[in-house]
Amino acid sequence: MRPFQYQRARTLDDATRLVSQDSTMAIAGGTNLLDLMKLQVETPGELADVNRIGFGEIEDTPDGGLRIGALATNTETAVHPRVRRDYPLLARAILAGATQQLRNKATTGGNLCQRTRCFYFMNIDQPCNKREPGSGCGAIDGVAKLHAVLGASDQCIATYPGDMAVAMSALDAQVSIVSGDGGERSVPVREFHCLPGDTPWRDNVLDQGEIITAVTLPAPVMGKQLYRKVRERSSYAFALVSVAAIFGKDGTARFAFGGIGAKPWRTAEGDAAAAQGAQAVAEATLAGARTTHDNDFKRPLVEKTLASLYRQQEARA
DSSP states (O other): OOOOEEEEOOSHHHHHHHHTSTTEEEESSOTTHHHHHHTTSOOOSEEEEOTTSOOOOEEEOTTSOEEEETTOBHHHHHHOHHHHHHOHHHHHHHHHHSOHHHHHHOBHHHHHTOOOOOHHHHOTTSOBTTTSTTSOBTTTTSOOTTOOSBSOOSSOOOOOOOSHHHHHHHTTOEEEEEOTTSOEEEEEHHHHBOOOTTOTTOOBSOOTTOEEEEEEEOSOOSSEEEEEEEOSSSSSOOOSEEEEEEEOTTSOEEEEEESSBSSOBOOHHHHHTGGGOHHHHHHHHTTTOOOOTTTTTHHHHHHHHHHHHHHHHHHHO
């Protein structure tokens, strides 16, 4: 780990002012950032600790939804009574994502901003356009078993690693963002993460000086909420394929996928095919997928995972 300076932000204005500086990064739980710093993947000149600026509350909204503060820990979110009752999909995704120790430290905002766990990104001796623009993508002709089949580009085929954002995408959550000039905006979770395109180093829509303050869930929908994560071992690991599903009582459904895309993946075409069954949803979702010699197994795995969720919701009907 390289030497760095450290400051503690006391207010939101402090935080946005500090992270407006080129070499400064915000830190809350640090469960991802500190790992990257130890590997010298991230080398900030200064860390701005944002843990004391507020935004740790989980509160009801006037329209029946739920506002989860950016600094609410994953544990606090997963065990919150309203999350467990009205948004069980989110609780299940968080519990599938990491150990209790990590959930106790990881925050809502930090979880959304976590970076890929691609081997080539994590190893500074390997080429990676996301880490070092212009160096190439070692995964394209290398080991790509865990990599994206959707949304990738000739510059990067890394997959988004998280679980929480997949569930939030299915739930139509919104990310609240503030900037140093007092500006505020709201972005759907499903649009928060960026596809690599020709700028693979840009993971999300946050501009310099912007900070996440909360994620808002709309009023809960009626139906079955299910989450299935397929991984190489039963202990905590990143998904080969994960599916967040909300089966409505009227026969409609929403699906969001992890482990297959450069970001949490949700398509209108996949949702529209819900009444036709798992195979139709898989085919609609995977239209345009580009596989490598290592990860073409993800096509049938998506369908099998969907089929298991269809059987599960039918058994509970």
